[in-house]
Amino acid sequence: MSANADRPPVIAPGYTPATVTDKISAVVLNKTPRWWYVGFAISFLAAQLLFITIAKLLVLTVGIWGINIPVAWGIDIVNFVWWIGIGHAGTLISAILLLLRQTWRTSINRFAEAMTLFAVAAAAQFVLFHTGRQWLAVYWLFPYPNTMGVWPQFRSPLMWDVFAVSTYATISALFWFVGLIPDLATLRDRSKHWFGKITYGMLAMGWRGSARHWHNYETASLLLAGLATPLVVSVHTVVSFDFAVGIIPGWHATIFPPYFVAGAIYSGFAMVMTLAIPLRKVFGLEDFITMRHLQNMAKIMLATGLIVAYGYGIELFMAWYSGNTFEQYMIHNRILGPYGWIWLLLLLCNVLTPQFLWLKKVRNSVLGLFFISIIVNIGMWLERFVIIVTSLHRDFLPSSWGMYTPTRWDWSFFVGTLGLFFSLMFLFIRFLPVISIFEMRGITTGHDFEEQAGEVKP
Amino acid sequence: MSVLSRLFARHVKPEFGKPGPRQEGGDLPPHLYGVIAEFGKPETLVHAVHATRKEGYQVIEAYTPYPIEELHDAIGHGPSRVPLLVLIGGIVGGLFGFFLQYWTSVVAYPLNVGGRPYNSWVSFIPITFECTILFAGIAAVLGMLVLNGLPMPYHPVFSVPRFQLASRDRYFLLILARDPRFRAGDTFRFMETLGASLVSDVED
Numbered sequence: 001m002s003a004n005a006d007r008p009p010v011i012a013p014g015y016t017p018a019t020v021t022d023k024i025s026a027v028v029l030n031k032t033p034r035w036w037y038v039g040f041a042i043s044f045l046a047a048q049l050l051f052i053t054i055a056k057l058l059v060l061t062v063g064i065w066g067i068n069i070p071v072a073w074g075i076d077i078v079n080f081v082w083w084i085g086i087g088h089a090g091t092l093i094s095a096i097l098l099l100l101r102q103t104w105r106t107s108i109n110r111f112a113e114a115m116t117l118f119a120v121a122a123a124a125q126f127v128l129f130h131t132g133r134q135w136l137a138v139y140w141l142f143p144y145p146n147t148m149g150v151w152p153q154f155r156s157p158l159m160w161d162v163f164a165v166s167t168y169a170t171i172s173a174l175f176w177f178v179g180l181i182p183d184l185a186t187l188r189d190r191s192k193h194w195f196g197k198i199t200y201g202m203l204a205m206g207w208r209g210s211a212r213h214w215h216n217y218e219t220a221s222l223l224l225a226g227l228a229t230p231l232v233v234s235v236h237t238v239v240s241f242d243f244a245v246g247i248i249p250g251w252h253a254t255i256f257p258p259y260f261v262a263g264a265i266y267s268g269f270a271m272v273m274t275l276a277i278p279l280r281k282v283f284g285l286e287d288f289i290t291m292r293h294l295q296n297m298a299k300i301m302l303a304t305g306l307i308v309a310y311g312y313g314i315e316l317f318m319a320w321y322s323g324n325t326f327e328q329y330m331i332h333n334r335i336l337g338p339y340g341w342i343w344l345l346l347l348l349c350n351v352l353t354p355q356f357l358w359l360k361k362v363r364n365s366v367l368g369l370f371f372i373s374i375i376v377n378i379g380m381w382l383e384r385f386v387i388i389v390t391s392l393h394r395d396f397l398p399s400s401w402g403m404y405t406p407t408r409w410d411w412s413f414f415v416g417t418l419g420l421f422f423s424l425m426f427l428f429i430r431f432l433p434v435i436s437i438f439e440m441r442g443i444t445t446g447h448d449f450e451e452q453a454g455e456v457k458p
Numbered sequence: 459m460s461v462l463s464r465l466f467a468r469h470v471k472p473e474f475g476k477p478g479p480r481q482e483g484g485d486l487p488p489h490l491y492g493v494i495a496e497f498g499k500p501e502t503l504v505h506a507v508h509a510t511r512k513e514g515y516q517v518i519e520a521y522t523p524y525p526i527e528e529l530h531d532a533i534g535h536g537p538s539r540v541p542l543l544v545l546i547g548g549i550v551g552g553l554f555g556f557f558l559q560y561w562t563s564v565v566a567y568p569l570n571v572g573g574r575p576y577n578s579w580v581s582f583i584p585i586t587f588e589c590t591i592l593f594a595g596i597a598a599v600l601g602m603l604v605l606n607g608l609p610m611p612y613h614p615v616f617s618v619p620r621f622q623l624a625s626r627d628r629y630f631l632l633i634l635a636r637d638p639r640f641r642a643g644d645t646f647r648f649m650e651t652l653g654a655s656l657v658s659d660v661e662d
Contacts, residue, residue, distance in 0.1 A: 017523055155582075160585055163584070171592065171595045174595055182524075205608040205609035205610070210520065212606065214522065216602045217606070220598045227544075227598070231591045438525075441523050445524075
């Protein structure tokens, strides 16, 4: 264990179940800090942009966007894939790291899960409204017995996507809520105000923390984690099928599923980092979200960043190795075509920048990690732009080539979903515990208990 | 015994229902639910649970601020039934997902695309998988809630003022009045010998 000795701890020393409980629940139960109002107001204002754009979109439909033929999927789908990708870290942290018994996940899983939910909510705006005629999309997307006797085409990856994303949203929401139940009971017991007592009490549903409760609870959590693990891998795999099953050069590639999943985890951890660094600062939670967490996330970002870089390399190699004219032209156009500068920027953001994470000095610098995480977020957005727009705008027939420029309504929709995401995030950090309290209690005493139990037992 | 009653029979036993036989005492509350003891350390609680069971008490329950595996072993509640429910949910979901696609694509709305088979089961795999996970996950959550008897807005232990510390750093042991071994005064005195910091009656 000497290798672990010089690592920063998962939780600062000296905490007990009582102090952990008081410190985390104080974030929720204390008076609202002033910066919260400012932050929420800005986010909520940006969210209004979403509602305005949607209103305009419902009247004039997708013609207000820059999409055309051949580029029928513009940054609406770029944004969808970007948001869904971000939504992967939450379930990864809470499910896969739970199965791997990584105790450091405890203090970041709660808000990473919340981030997942809100990212999926933002992504859902795009799938819902890019259909153009949303009132018809109900029978395009969902199998329900309608008067026309028409059913969806289940052989289409787009249908798989509907099921994958809605299952993911449902399971993530359940996982998140189940994780909250014991903490809601804690807030019910700590809350001084009658409104808080009643609200948290209703949400806690009468949780008492009995041995039977905990046993069923732990079993259900473990099973949910086991179910969510293949699910989280399947979601971005299915999203990549949206492209890979098509025959467009630049889409039709077998590397897509693993490459998309790695990219999703990459961007998800980048977003967790972007949110965690200011969060631990403003709430003074540095004792719980320690440098150990930031370093571990940085390492995961580095690993997945390398997989993504390998994916870029394989795309280049396969285009050459396939001997296919169209594939080769696609790469040529990707690097030297009119959108070539975006590809270059993508390499800078996604391949070059994470290499700094090899340095321990960078992994120890909060500010450095914050900047790298933001650059990776931008890079992952650019990656989806390169895949979607650059592949579409010049395919087989030069006579049907075209260009794509997003309009202001494209951008307002995107900024609007950012507003929605951050509004929900602000509401979450104000009204619910950002760190799993009961799991932190276990961490403060867990090892202690095992050592002493042997002596006490008769 | 039907499958359902086998599934849900045991959860009703320890915590719910009317108080059982008890001896009349001097200033005992009229409706006694049980006697609860408060402990400051999880080790003392586990020790107390062992002692209580050794004494012959069966209908007992312990409350802790976080899950403690040793406590579950000590109190002897037996394995959880959540996994069985999840298995059933998964099987039902998988069958539902596949046959939804089979029925719509083969029976209700067959589309002949260049003579390709209607039952193209390979392309039905992703949705079958997603439905399996969805149903199993919902079964896990609802199963956990039902087996725990939640939602239950009121429970007698909530009337114990210090019980709100069960969600902070205190550990509680409850012997229910329904326990056949329960004798109002004796049980109270017995619990005082367990090293508890506080013992009190729980009114129904």
